[in-house]
Amino acid sequence: MTSKRSRSPLPHVLRDRNAGIYLTGVVVSGFGTAALWLAAGVWVKDLTGSDGLAALCQLAMWAPVLAGPALGTLADRVRRRPLLIGVSLLPAALLPALSAVGSADRVWLVLAVLFVYGTAGVVHDAAESALVASAVDARLLGDFNGLRMTATESMKLLAPLAGAGLYAAYGGPGVALLDALTFVLAAGVYAALRVREEKPPPPASGWRTRTAEGARYLWGRPRLRLLVLAGGATMLCSGINGALVYAVVDGLGRSPAYAGVLAAAQGAGTVAAGLVAGPALRRLGAVRFAVYGSALAAVAAALRAVPSDAVAVVCSAVYGVGLPCALIAAMTAVQRETPGPLLGRVAATANTLLFAPTVAGLAVGAxxxxxxxxxxxxxxxxxxxxxxxxxxxxxxxEACGVAANREGDEDGYRSGDEDGGQTQPGTRTAHPPASADRTADRSASDASPA
Structure with missing residues (x-):
């Protein structure tokens, strides 16, 4: 591992054609999603005057996450690139229907579209994780996932402002049409990916059995289980912390709008974390990276009790740095260590275990x-x-030490990629390495996403 690789992951990732294309798709679709995420609740609130119905907009998009293990089977039944394009075009086709919503009696249409939107998002995430693992060089996955997090969080900082302006000018239908356009553009970007995929063979077992296989594989690998549990615990606590944000703002003697300042500081921290995630993963290993990052977020959350504006802003930024570490570590490990035919189901199961606790945390915090x-x-x-x-x-x-001894691997607690790309025994072997799957040229300099 060279110091150059550690210091500058972005040029190395972008020199990989598929990685650069995919990050472009993330930016484009993420912009529209972040804009709609804000505008949908405001729109329903304006139409109905109900805080409860406005909150249901978020629930409608989150609820399909609970069905992740089942929905993930689809990503293992068909080729992933066409699926990714299809689940991008589905919301694009549905969102224009929201132009018909002009009164409270049609709010049900908003919630129905958002539920399908969320369902498509779960399948999209599963297909994405599986496709990235074969389309992007394995040595780039850590840096890629960190940069993906940076791209997503950057859009969360910028898009709500654009969405609010568009909503003020054209209402909810204007924001919905913007989001539809970004999905069409993202589908075009994904179509430009160069990856050879064989058609999956017909399933040898029933749907329930195939769904359970993903969970069984994830739970049977001690290091993957640990990383996902650490990520789930982190998101549970983050939900509790998030529910207290307005109490923190009240304690500072500020108006509720000041929560936006704290959110911006947290977003800036997450952007920074994504830029250094790859080098940190290689230096610390996945488990230590996840635990240290989550510990940093825990300390920052505790210190937000201090009634000081400066402390609150700094803690929000530090919290933003630490929070995504467990997520990046978990998903990178899933992509590296799961056989290709199982990757859609395992990734979807991991996403459910990582993000569903957020909802419970919000309820507990409330x-x-x-x-x-x-x-x-x-x-x-x-x-x-x-x-x-x-x-x-x-x-x-202890668990990873036992697994390492069984496999003759003396470094089971580490990420297995200390040299920048070597995978440890037990990593995915069901399909060729990424460099063999792709037809695009790439650079020989490799340095490998709330």
């Missing part, structure tokens, strides 16, 4: 903020969070 002062809840949350990470890290070290 209850806690009504029962106790946030200045007591946040330090307690940080303590519980750190304790959980310590337990997971200790058990993970």
């Amino acid at each position: 209850g806690l903020v009504e029962l106790a002062d946030h200045r007591l809840v946040l330090p307690a949350l940080g303590t519980v969070w750190l304790t959980a990470l310590a337990v997971l890290a200790r058990r993970g070290r």
Whole structure:
């Protein structure tokens, strides 16, 4: 591993044609999604005056995550690039229908479209994870996932402003049409990916059995299980922390709009984390990268109890740096260590286990903020969070040590890619390496996404 590779991952990733194309698709579709995410709730609130119905917009897009293991089977039944294009065009075809929504009695149409939108997103994420693993050089996956996180968070910082302006000028239908356009553009970008895919063979078992195979594989690999559990615990705690944000703002004596300042600081931190994720993964290994990052987020969450504007902004930025580490580590490990025919199901199962706890955390946090002062809840949350990470890290070290001894691998607790790309015994072998799958030329300099 060279120092040049560690210092500058972006040029190396972008010199890989497929990686650069895919990141372009992430930016384009992410812009529209982030704009709609904000505008949908505001639109429903304006039409109905109901906070509950506005909140259902978020639930409609989140709920399909719970069916991730089942939906992920689709990504293993068909070729992934056509599927990725198809699930991009599906929302593009549905979103223009929202132009018919002009009164409260048609809000059901907004919720129905958003539910399909979320379902397509779950399939999209599963197909994406599987396709990226074969279209992008394996040595670039860590850096790629970090840069993907940076691209996504950058859009979350920029797109809501554009969406709010478009909503003010043209209403909800204008934002929906913008999002539809970005999906069409993203589908065109994905069509430019150069990857050879064989048609998957007919399934040898039923749908339920195939769904269970993804969960069984994930749970049967100690290091993957540890990384996903650490990520799920992190997102559970992040949900609790997120529910307390307005209590923090009140404690600072600020208006609710000040939450936007804290969100911007957190987003900036996440952008920075994505830029250094690849080098950090190689230096620390996946497990340590995940645990250290989550511990950083836990400390930052606890310190938000301090009634100081400067502390709140700095802690939000530090929180943004630490929070995505577990997610990047988990998904990179899933992509590297899962056989190609299983990757869609395993990735979808991992996504469910990673992100579903956020909803539970938000519910718990909403209850806690009504029962106790946030200045007591946040330090307690940080303590519980750190304790959980310590337990997971200790058990993970033991479990991965046993697995490593069984496989003759003396570094089972590390990521297995310390040299920048070598995979450890037990990694995916069901399909050729990425460099053999692709027809595009790429650079010999390789340095490998809330």
